Structures are given as C-alpha cells and as structure tokens.
Amino acid sequence: MKTVPDLLRHADPLREDSAHLDDARDRIRRTVIAAASVAPLRTTPRPPRRVVLSTVAAMAVVAVLALFVASGGQQTLQAAVRFEARLAELRPVPGLVVAQVATSRDVIYLHPEAVVTNDDVARSSVLQDGPDDFGVLVEFLPAGEQRLRQATTAHLGRLLAILIDGEVVIAPVIRSAIGDSAVISGAYTRAEAERIVAGIGRH
Amino acid sequence: MAVDEQPADRVAALFDAHHQRLYRLARRLTSSADDALDLVQETFLRTAGAPSSVPIGADREEAWLVRVLINLRRDQWRKAAVQKRHDEHTSPHQPQSQPDHGSAVIAKATVWCALDVLSPRRRAVLVMRELEGLAIPTIASQLGISAITVRWHLSRGRRDLTRILTSPHGATNEDRA
Numbered sequence: 001m002k003t004v005p006d007l008l009r010h011a012d013p014l015r016e017d018s019a020h021l022d023d024a025r026d027r028i029r030r031t032v033i034a035a036a037s038v039a040p041l042r043t044t045p046r047p048p049r050r051v052v053l054s055t056v057a058a059m060a061v062v063a064v065l066a067l068f069v070a071s072g073g074q075q076t077l078q079a080a081v082r083f084e085a086r087l088a089e090l091r092p093v094p095g096l097v098v099a100q101v102a103t104s105r106d107v108i109y110l111h112p113e114a115v116v117t118n119d120d121v122a123r124s125s126v127l128q129d130g131p132d133d134f135g136v137l138v139e140f141l142p143a144g145e146q147r148l149r150q151a152t153t154a155h156l157g158r159l160l161a162i163l164i165d166g167e168v169v170i171a172p173v174i175r176s177a178i179g180d181s182a183v184i185s186g187a188y189t190r191a192e193a194e195r196i197v198a199g200i201g202r203h
Numbered sequence: 204m205a206v207d208e209q210p211a212d213r214v215a216a217l218f219d220a221h222h223q224r225l226y227r228l229a230r231r232l233t234s235s236a237d238d239a240l241d242l243v244q245e246t247f248l249r250t251a252g253a254p255s256s257v258p259i260g261a262d263r264e265e266a267w268l269v270r271v272l273i274n275l276r277r278d279q280w281r282k283a284a285v286q287k288r289h290d291e292h293t294s295p296h297q298p299q300s301q302p303d304h305g306s307a308v309i310a311k312a313t314v315w316c317a318l319d320v321l322s323p324r325r326r327a328v329l330v331m332r333e334l335e336g337l338a339i340p341t342i343a344s345q346l347g348i349s350a351i352t353v354r355w356h357l358s359r360g361r362r363d364l365t366r367i368l369t370s371p372h373g374a375t376n377e378d379r380a
Contacts (some may be wrong), residue, residue: 004329004333004361004364004365005333007314008314008318008329008330008333008334009333009334010309010311010314011312011314011315012231012334013230013231013236013315014227014230014231020223021223021226021240021243024240025222028218028222028240028243028244029215029218029222030248031218031244031248032214032218032244032247032250032251033211033214033218033251034211034217034247035214035248035251035252036210036213036250036251037210037211057315083375099330101312106370125286155343156209174212175209175210176209176211176212177209177211
C-alpha cells in the first residue's frame with residue numbers, strides 16, 4: 001500500500017478540475033463586492049430578524065417578502081409590486097418628504113426622484129448565503145446601473161431608501177458606490193428566497 | 204486598510220489576493236468543485252459583512268480567511284453528520300458495497316470518501332501539510348492553534364486514514380468523533 005501522502009497526492013482533485021474557479025471567479029467577486037457596498041441603518045434597536053441588505057434592489061425584495069408574509073404566504077408573488085430606490089437623508093431638508101422605515105421605525109427624509117425601479121432590474125437569482133441561509137442576487141440593466149452608481153457615489157455615508165408601493169421598507173447607509181449587481185444577505189429559507197426572486201419578476 | 208478605503212474596495216482587494224488559495228483549500232476539503240466554490244463565496248460574504256475586522260497584512264489576512272473557511276466547513280460537516288445519523292435512524296439499513304482495498308492502487312474516490320470521515324480541522328491539517336507542503340508552524344499560525352496540536356492532528360489524521368483505507372468495514376464511529 002502507498003503512504004498517506006502518496007495516496008493524497010494521487011487523489012488530489014485539483015489535478016483534474018482547477019479550471020472551475022476561473023469560470024466562477026467573476027460572479028463570486030461581483031457578489032461579495034455588492035454585499036460589502038451597503039450597511040444597514042441602525043439608529044434604533046435591531047428588529048428581531050436579522051436583515052442585512054447589500055444593495056438597493058436587494059432590499060426592495062425584502063419588502064416583497066414582507067408583503068408575501070402579510071398576505072398569508074399562500075399566493076404566488078408577481079412583479080406588479082412597485083419598486084423604487086431613492087436617496088434619503090437623516091435630517092430634514094427643504095423639498096424632501098418625511099417617511100418612516102417599516103422595519104426599524106426610523107424617520108428619514110426622501111428625495112423626490114427614484115434612482116431605479118423594477119424596470120431597471122435585469123436578472124435576479126437565489127444565492128446561498130450560509131449553510132441554511134439564502135439570499136437574492138439582483139443584477140441591473142446598464143442604464144439603471146449607471147444611474148445607481150452615479151447617485152450612490154455622490155451620496156456616500158448617507159442613506160438609500162427602498163420603497164415598495166410607496167412605503168419605505170429599509171434604508172441602509174451607503175458605504176461605497178453600488179454597481180451592476182446587488183445582494184440581499186438575510187437569514188431566509190430557500191423557499192423564501194425563491195419567492196423573492198419570483199416577486200422581482202425577472203430571473 | 205487605508206483610512207479612506209471603502210469596504211467594497213477592501214473586500215475586492217482581499218478577494219483578488221486570496222481567492223485562489225482559498226479555492227485550493229476548499230476544493231480539498233469538499234466533495235465537489237461546486238461545493239468548494241460555495242464555500243469560498245460564503246467565506247468572502249462573511250468578510251463583506253465586516254471587512255474592518257480582517258487584520259492588516261497578507262499573512263494575517265490569509266490566516267483569518269482560512270479560519271473562517273474552516274469554521275464554515277465545520278458547520279456544514281456537523282449538520283451533515285446530524286442528518287446522516289437521522290437518516291440512518293429513520294431508514295432501513297442499506298448494505299453498501301465495499302471498495303477493493305486489496306487492490307494495489309486504491310481508487311481516488313475511496314481516498315476522498317475516507318477523508319470525508321475526518322473532521323474539517325484534521326482534514327485541513329493533513330491537506331496543508333501533505334498537499335500544500337506547509338511547515339508545522341505555518342499551519343499552526345493559519346489555523347490559530349499550537350504546533351503541538353497540529354502535530355497531533357497530523358499523526359491522528361494519518362493513522363485514521365490508514366485504518367479507514369485498510370479496514371474491511373471502512374469508517375467506524377470512533378473515526379467520526
């Protein structure tokens with residue numbers, strides 16, 4: 001019988017499939033960078049459920065989930081929900097609209113124009129965020145990506161609000177410019193994440 | 204991390220510097236390339252949640268990421284073990300065909316099945332020493348354990364692997380402890 005090192009070297013899987021990383025590298029890179037782009041606003045105690053959203057679109061999806069849960073969870077979500085992402089402020093400014101974040105009850109002040117909407121989402125898919133945690137990866141169309149990048153670049157350290165049917169569902173602090181994709185990194189089950197993707201409407 | 208460096212930039216730099224090393228380790232700790240990619244992604248997603256907690260310096264970054272990856276793998280391994288015990292308890296026993304251990308060349312799949320029985324930390328020590336050729340102090344530093352513990356895992360890992368591969372019954376409960 002060969003020695004243990006010989007056996008391990010003979011059976012080393014990297015001898016056969018080292019190219020796998022090259023195929024998936026860009027996708028994984030985009031995903032983790034998107035997850036680092038936005039931090040949730042926590043000026044009040046955290047809600048019971050961990051919700052760590054990484055981008056605008058991703059957080060809008062949370063609202064879709066909330067609507068799903070509120071509806072009893074029995075119906076299939078459709079993309080008829082109106083989704084918007086708007087810049088927002090912590091302090092009142094003339095011309096801005098006061099609003100309350102549904103999940104945290106924080107009071108914020110919304111800019112009047114939406115940066116991206118449902119129409120700017122190119123694709124969404126379920127993402128495994130941990131052994132039993134699932135999230136959603138959202139990718140934007142070029143026009144939406146450009147608007148979002150410009151808007152968030154000029155708004156670093158301030159808020160980005162996600163609205164569903166006019167209600168603010170979450171408003172994270174922008175930590176760095178948001179690019180072509182977004183991640184919702186919450187403790188969801190696979191079924192919940194799949195319902196969220198269905199709610200966005202493009203996948 | 205520079206004072207004015209953005210979290211996304213920090214995570215991008217960490218990914219670019221360490222993703223290949225992490226994939227190599229992950230691939231040798233898991234059963235498939237897809238599982239390895241998932242493990243690498245999970246490791247960097249944990250990093251994305253708190254990039255400022257990663258220490259500065261290439262060696263310290265690598266050690267931090269390796270520990271996160273192995274801890275994630277350990278969580279997966281424990282859950283899989285619980286599920287397996289549950290399945291064994293609730294399903295009728297299905298006799299499994301045993302590989303031909305008398306063969307001069309033991310099949311790769313047999314070796315990798317045997318590795319699956321080892322705990323992720325012990326398996327990592329074996330992989331880092333026997334396949335990556337790292338020195339004992341380096342392994343100890345990356346895993347955050349003492350050199351004595353590394354040697355102990357290495358010795359036990361070699362012994363466990365030999366016993367599993369030469370036993371006509373394969374893994375035992377002791378191997379899963």
